[in-house]
Amino acid sequence: MNIEPLRKRKGSGELYTRRPPTIDFIEESLRWPFDDLLARAAIRDRRHDDYVPSEVLVYHLRQTKSDNTDGRFVAIYNVLRDRVEAACPRANRNVGDKIYEDARIAQIRDATIDHVTELMFKDRQDYDEQLDIYEVVFDKAVRLARITKLRKVNLKENANEEVEDAVTGEVRATVEEALERYKKAGLTTDEDLDYRIHLRRAIDALPEIEREVIDLMLADIPIETTKDGEPSMTDLLGCVEKTVRNRRDRAYAKIRQALELEFDHDE
Secondary structure: OOOOOOOOOOOOOOOEEEEEEEHHHHHOOOOOHHHHHHHHHHHOOOOOOOOOOOOHHHHHHHHHOOOOOHHHHHHHHHHHHHHHHHOOOOOOEEEOOEEEEOHHHHHHHHHHHHHHHHHHHHOOOOOOOHHHHHHHHHHHHHHHHHHHHHHHHHOOOOOOOOOOOOOOOOOOHHHHHHHHHOOOOOEEEHHHHHHHHHHHHHHOOOOOOHHHHHHHHHHOOOOOOOOOOOOOOOHOOOOOOOHHHHHHHHHHHHHHHHHHHHHHOOO
C-alpha cells in the first residue's frame, strides 16, 4: 500500500512531510492485524518496544475513511484523545487529603481536546489539511493547540506572546531561554526541528514531580502569585516556593545533560 503524501504546504510552498522514522513505522504497522495495532496503541510508555507513535496512529485514523462503519475510527480516536489529554497539564492536584481542581486549566484542557477532536471528525468527512501537522509532530501540534486555547481564555495577561510554527515545534520562552546556550548555532530547519524533538523527549523523560513543574511553566503558571483567583505552582503542587524552584533547577540540569548526550550520540 502506497503512503500518500500530505497536502498542507509551508509558507515556502514546500509540502509538509512525515519524518523518515514515522514512514518506516507506518510501513511496518500496515502488516499488522488491526487488533494488534490497537493492543500496541494502548501502551502509554514511550520507552516500551511496542509503543506506537501518535503520528502513526493519526495516519491509521485517516485510513478508516473507506470503512463502512465507524468502529475502527472510534477505537483509534479514543486512544488519540487520551494522548491529547495526557499532553495537557493536569487540572486536578492532590493537596493533603483534598483534591483541588483549577477551572482555568480544566478549561484549557477541554478546549484543546475539543479542537483536536473536531479536526479528526472534519477530516473523516473531507480531508482537512490542518490534521497534517499531527502526522509530522503530534506533540508539538497539541502543544500549539493548547497554547492557542490558553490565549483565548486569557489564562494570564501576558498569554498572548508569540508562538512558533507547529512544524518547527514550540517551547515557551522561559524554558527556551534557559536552554538556548546549549543549542548549537547555525542549525538548518531540519536540525532545529531535531533539537526541539530532543528537547521534548528530554522533558518527557523527567521524573513526574520535575516534569510537572516544566509543564506548568509551559502553561504560563507562575511559581507564586499575589493575584486573587490566579493559580500558582505552590498551590497546585502543594509545596513551598523553594521546593518548586529546586525541582525546576533539577529539571533544567537533567534536560541539559540529556540534550548534550543525545547530540553527542547523533554526531
